[in-house]
Amino acid sequence: MDRCFRILLQVIEAWQAKDIEGVLAHMSDDIVWHYAAPGLPPVRGKATAAKLLARFQSDMHGIEWRIFAHAEAGDRLFVEGVDDYRTTQGHRVAVPYAGVLDFRGDLITGWRDYVDLAVITDQKSGQPLSAQVENLLDRPTAA
Numbered sequence: 001m002d003r004c005f006r007i008l009l010q011v012i013e014a015w016q017a018k019d020i021e022g023v024l025a026h027m028s029d030d031i032v033w034h035y036a037a038p039g040l041p042p043v044r045g046k047a048t049a050a051k052l053l054a055r056f057q058s059d060m061h062g063i064e065w066r067i068f069a070h071a072e073a074g075d076r077l078f079v080e081g082v083d084d085y086r087t088t089q090g091h092r093v094a095v096p097y098a099g100v101l102d103f104r105g106d107l108i109t110g111w112r113d114y115v116d117l118a119v120i121t122d123q124k125s126g127q128p129l130s131a132q133v134e135n136l137l138d139r140p141t142a143a
Helices: 003-016 020-024 046-057 117-124 131-137
Strands: 027-037 066-073 076-086 092-104 107-114
Touching: 003 020, 003 066, 003 076, 003 092, 020 046, 027 046, 076 131, 092 117, 092 131
Parallel strands: 027 107
Antiparallel strands: 066 076, 076 092, 092 107
């Protein structure tokens, strides 16, 4: 298994356990995180990332973050996956995405997730998953 992908699996494990410090342990102090590229500006720095993670975590329950495919090129990891969880109101949110992570040693220095913000908004408001989203979710995971 590739080095960067192994680190991402540790991040996923920490996130699903709601361990924000465990997630942050894998980020550099100067991380630049585009959590919804290109729709929203990036988060810069670990302290700001911690605030974003805490905000996310407050409305994410039963997290099932899955990776369907990945590839590594040097210190760069490409992934295709889904963030799948329930909101506090009980709405299912399942967001397919593609991501690119840059590493310096064992720390993530850059993170770009490409997601459709309209899908997130619709699902958070209680709309059912679209057929397109359902089709993207029904695939084997990479790990």
